[in-house]
Amino acid sequence: MDFVESCRQFIAIDSTPAHGNKELARWAAAFCRQRGLIVEEQVEVVGDLEQINIIARPASLLERPGAEFLLQTHLDTADPGPFALWTETGSNPYDAHIIDGKIYGLGTADVKLDFLCKLEAMASFAGSRNWRLPPVLVGTFGEETGMQGALKLIRKNKVAAKMALIGEPSDLQLVNAAKGFATVEIRVPFSEEEIRYRDEHNLRESTSTQSKLFRGKAAHSSMPHLGESAITKMLEYLTMLPDTVNIMEIDGGINFNTVPSNAFLEIDMISTVKTPIATKLANIYRGLKELEKEFLKYEDKEFFPSTPTLNIGLVRTNENDVQISGSCRLPPIITHEIYEKWMEQLRSLCEQNGAVFSVNDYKKPFRTEVNSILVKGCLDELRALGLKAEPTTQPSTNEASIFSRIGVECACFGPGKREGNVHTPQEHVAIEDLYKATEFYKKVIERFCL
Numbered sequence: 333m334d335f336v337e338s339c340r341q342f343i344a345i346d347s348t349p350a351h352g353n354k355e356l357a358r359w360a361a362a363f364c365r366q367r368g369l370i371v372e373e374q375v376e377v378v379g380d381l382e383q384i385n386i387i388a389r390p391a392s393l394l395e396r397p398g399a400e401f402l403l404q405t406h407l408d409t410a411d412p413g414p415f416a417l418w419t420e421t422g423s424n425p426y427d428a429h430i431i432d433g434k435i436y437g438l439g440t441a442d443v444k445l446d447f448l449c450k451l452e453a454m455a456s457f458a459g460s461r462n463w464r465l466p467p468v469l470v471g472t473f474g475e476e477t478g479m480q481g482a483l484k485l486i487r488k489n490k491v492a493a494k495m496a497l498i499g500e501p502s503d504l505q506l507v508n509a510a511k512g513f514a515t516v517e518i519r520v521p522f523s524e525e526e527i528r529y530r531d532e533h534n535l536r537e538s539t540s541t542q543s544k545l546f547r548g549k550a551a552h553s554s555m556p557h558l559g560e561s562a563i564t565k566m567l568e569y570l571t572m573l574p575d576t577v578n579i580m581e582i583d584g585g586i587n588f589n590t591v592p593s594n595a596f597l598e599i600d601m602i603s604t605v606k607t608p609i610a611t612k613l614a615n616i617y618r619g620l621k622e623l624e625k626e627f628l629k630y631e632d633k634e635f636f637p638s639t640p641t642l643n644i645g646l647v648r649t650n651e652n653d654v655q656i657s658g659s660c661r662l663p664p665i666i667t668h669e670i671y672e673k674w675m676e677q678l679r680s681l682c683e684q685n686g687a688v689f690s691v692n693d694y695k696k697p698f699r700t701e702v703n704s705i706l707v708k709g710c711l712d713e714l715r716a717l718g719l720k721a722e723p724t725t726q727p728s729t730n731e732a733s734i735f736s737r738i739g740v741e742c743a744c745f746g747p748g749k750r751e752g753n754v755h756t757p758q759e760h761v762a763i764e765d766l767y768k769a770t771e772f773y774k775k776v777i778e779r780f781c782l
Contacts, residue, residue: 357384368458405499406475417757441748453773507744559591632663
């Protein structure tokens with residue numbers, strides 16, 4: 333099987349959060365063994381899904397090393413959203429199409445194909461025996477849902493990483509710093525009066541409700557300025573309605589990590605409910621906008637966007653409440669004390685409106701100094717390959733946040749553009765960039781491992 337065909341097969345296997353990565357990981361493990369590597373499968377049950385971390389090492393290693401060079405890539409992807417929007421792949425995000433030298437499909441850039449690039453590089457040294465710092469290739473699960481795979485890898489001491497290259501779409505540039513994030517959830521309960529009213533309304537033959545659709549443009553939550561939030565449009569519209577309006581259904585987005593492209597609102601203008609949930613939602617939204625203004629006071633000019641950002645990625649109507657999920661992106665300039673103050677501010681806002689606030693996940697920002705051995709060495713290899721040899725930063729968060737906290741020297745790299753590409757239905761990567769990434773990983777292995 334040639335490299336491009338293996339890429340197409342990789343994309344064809346669903347590894348979204350709802351499906352899990354088990355099927356893809358088993359395929360990847362078999363492919364690694366076929367290429368001469370020894371593979372360990374770390375099987376974990378998360379919720380009701382079986383997930384797998386793939387850990388592949390050179391077959392020449394007779395025992396597990398005391399120190400390793402980690403080449404890591406997550407195998408899961410975001411949810412694709414509406415299939416109809418994937419116009420370049422025939423409305424099927426898993427059917428990779430090649431157009432003008434680019435592969436289109438879910439996970440092409442973020443970040444499944446990077447695993448195959450690393451595998452190609454590792455396989456070219458399958459017969460080597462004199463390792464100075466042996467490489468270990470790891471494909472993890474759950475990056476899109478809190479980096480669970482990386483956490484399980486560390487907690488069970490599956491690798492002994494001294495340095496790490498983390499797979500991340502960076503347009504073939506080396507990333508030495510990235511923002512952290514906090515994912516939050518707000519649950520705004522319906523009053524008993526509202527619940528009764530909504531139940532009775534649903535049984536009526538005639539209705540006085542009005543429905544409205546809101547359209548936006550999807551983007552990764554770390555770059556919200558590249559998208560157009562349909563949920564923001566919907567909540568802005570809600571703030572302009574009378575306080576007496578009754579919400580029958582409010583829905584939008586696919587996850588906390590994506591700028592939502594679609595939202596839906598059904599309202600009843602004729603209502604006898606005294607304290608409708610619409611007023612609470614409008615108050616919470618106004619408070620979030622005030623927090624965004626405070627974000628502008630904190631600027632880290634090494635990043636773009638240079639300030640913290642906020643994304644309301646998902647709104648759902650449940651039987652007894654409205655659920656709001658979102659994320660904040662935090663540059664390294666934001667101290668833990670500032671972060672705690674903001675979270676307490678949000679908690680207080682929610683309590684004032686009878687809502688429940690929770691932080692579901694928090695990952696600190698990471699930064700590796702430019703003069704570190706890893707960063708300097710990687711930049712030298714990029715320069716030798718004729719690629720851009722200047723470190724950059726990213727507004728997103730990845731497993732470098734996890735590994736750097738335990739003392740691993742980290743940098744991020746990968747083929748594929750991030751801006752206007754990942755978490756969109758036009759996701760793609762240039763085939764030429766996949767080959768360039770593979771060559772870079774070979775050079776890194778030669779420099780640090782042999």
